[in-house]
Amino acid sequence: MNNLEQVIQKMRIKRYSTNTINTYVSCLKQFFNYLKQADTKELGKEEVMSYLEHLVKKGYSKSAQNQHINAIKFYYEKHLGHKRTFYFIERPFKDQRIPVVLSKAETQRLFQAVDNLKHRTILYTIYGCGLRISELINLQMSDVDRERMCLWVRKGKGNKDRQIPISPKLLALLERYYKSYRPQVFLINGQHGLKYSAGSVQKIVKAACKKASIQKHVTPHTLRHSFATHLLENGTDLRCIQSILGHNDIKTTQIYTHVTSAHLNSIKNPFDDMDLS
Secondary structure (H helix, E strand, C coil): CCHHHHHHHHHHHCCCCHHHHHHHHHHHHHHHHHHCCCCHHHCCHHHHHHHHHHHHHCCCCHHHHHHHHHHHHHHHHHHCCCCCCCCCCCCCCCCCCCCCCCCHHHHHHHHHCCCCHHHHHHHHHHHHHCCCHHHHHHCEHHHEECCCCEEEECCCHHHCCEEEECCHHHHHHHHHHHHHHCCCCECCECHHHCECCHHHHHHHHHHHHHHCCCCCCCCHHHHHHHHHHHHHHCCCCHHHHHHHHCCCCHHHHHHHHHCCCHHHHCCCCHHHHCCCC
């Protein structure tokens, strides 16, 4: 068993998610390749910092850089048992981007553009529960609690479970979907009862946008952003939205305060007071 296989084995034993394992392995392969023939077990902080600086020069995003740091820390601290070390490279300030969201009218147009029952169920469930695409395709039949009118998300981002309230309209659509498609394990069943693919979900959203003549750059995640924004516009408490979306930090949820139209509509533009006749 080579060094990387041992790292993978340890991550599996520690019950890391498949996505995390794949990400860490990709990062470590790049790290080892950059070091070439060097003995990675004997490297110090100086060499690691050199590699991180290399990533900055190559234009890697802050989130990608952090993934590399986490992978390297796992390798040295969890796998090799070295002391905990803090790695940080100062980065230039970047503009804070706000997410693309659909208005309620655009969201309705998007739904109305989809005739296929399974495709409509997919879009309704992503939007109506604010799901990530990975959470949708991993949903199982047992995750829908009809009695308590809620949906269980098992092992979402960060391996966290959470409960999400289900709209009666969504539950009614799910009942129609059950009768037509008879899913056995996964809620959204793919071919031969296997998990539905993320790529197929993306194609459904793209086709619906085209049919609905929506010009915005819309992805499945846009429906999650739109759901959160519409909740905020309806007066839902930010902490509740944080819980529904499964955010660790309230700061992540606060981004939706920048895209809600409620505060914009309350602003009286001085231009409206001018007599331009």
